[in-house]
Amino acid sequence: MQTGRLVRQVLALALLIGAGWLLIGLVGDLNRVKILKTDLAEIHHVRYGMLDADVWVTRIGEILEKRVDELDLTQASREQVTEAVTQLLDTLIREIERNLAQRRPDPGASWLDQLQGALQQGLQDLVLDVARLRDRVPEYADAFVEQLSVPGVKEQIKARLRVLLTDAVASSGAGTDRRPLEAVLVRYGCADVDGCSGLIETEVGALQPRIQQQLGAVIGLVALVFIISLIGGMPRGEPTVGTPDRLPPMLLFALVGATFLLLAGGLSTPMIEVDARIAELAFQLLGEPVVFTDQVLYFQTKSIFDVMRILFESGQADMLLVAVLLTLFSVVFPALKLLATYAFYSDWNGSRGAWIVRFFALKSGKWSMADVMVVAIFMAYIGFDALVGNQLGSLAGASDAVAVLTTNGTSLEPGFYLFLGFVLAGLVLSGALENRLDRDR
Known part of the structure; x- marks a missing residue:
């Protein structure tokens, strides 16, 4: 019996260490993909395409020059x-x-x-x-x-047309600041947008399978920690009246540590990705096709930590209030509850008698907003997906003369599933330990 108990403890601790190691790699890969996707969205942003007057000058100039050459x-x-x-x-x-x-x-x-x-x-x-x-x-x-038949006249006409188009853009002040785009190209050592896009997409494609494997492995290892720790009975030893039916300290540490890993991963990795873009816009100008592809209208992918940082940096009173509430109910309360749970059920240094430990271990569940946040994130996903899809659908059907293909890339990211796993793990952990406490009483 003692040997089996020791094996369970060692195995649970080994699984916890493995889950932590995989989570570190997962967080790094997810944040790397977030940077890559953000840069990819930047170089394909609509302000450098359909909304860039210089691009229109080039497109229209090419069509006019072709028409002059065909004259x-x-x-x-x-x-x-x-x-x-x-x-x-x-x-x-x-x-x-x-x-x-x-x-x-x-x-x-x-x-x-x-x-x-x-x-x-x-x-x-x-x-x-x-x-x-x-x-x-x-x-x-x-x-x-x-x-018009005199040699050189066509070239003079084309040159004059280019000057007129350029002057029209300059006088309207419609030029686009291309410094962010150029910064991305320099960062990846690319000469043009197409080359940089291919490079970034290749790296993202290489990371995605590994991310899926790491995510599944982390959740699977945490589930195994709970199964090994909670299934098969809890040793009672020689309990006395008022003494909880305790888990071995190493198993309790593994359970709390596994739950904390899911919380850390859920807070530090992106939860929702909102991606709205025009896949293709095509129309005819002077009998020539004008086509714009992969025009990003809006792209955001942020973790809860990113959102809190942005809210704090805004400096506005209402934003600071939201940031404080988000920090309190998403980070502080869940983390203190896990620490208090370990301290209470392990009676570390006699901490079970401290009121603050008893509060966070037994009564703080009603104050924790973790489960509410999961629902809010899921509802936000549904709302964003429907809103973006509806608006892009309206854009696609706006005109018969313009063919528009839109893409709605709104999706739930691994951070959501890690945070959902934390909520479920917290419920299982609290329920199992409280049941043991109530049964002993």
């Missing part, structure tokens, strides 16, 4: 271009004539203003013969079309 003045096309230029010139002359007519003197003005207006009108009629200009419109149109 081949055959007899049929020459007639069409000549007709279009004729209509343009005629419209221009009509607009000039309308503006000049608006400058004629007002009959109700003073004689001095009328004299000045008459002189100005006479000078305009002398210098600018609108009727003669209109008669020569076909001649001007033919001369313009003829110039």
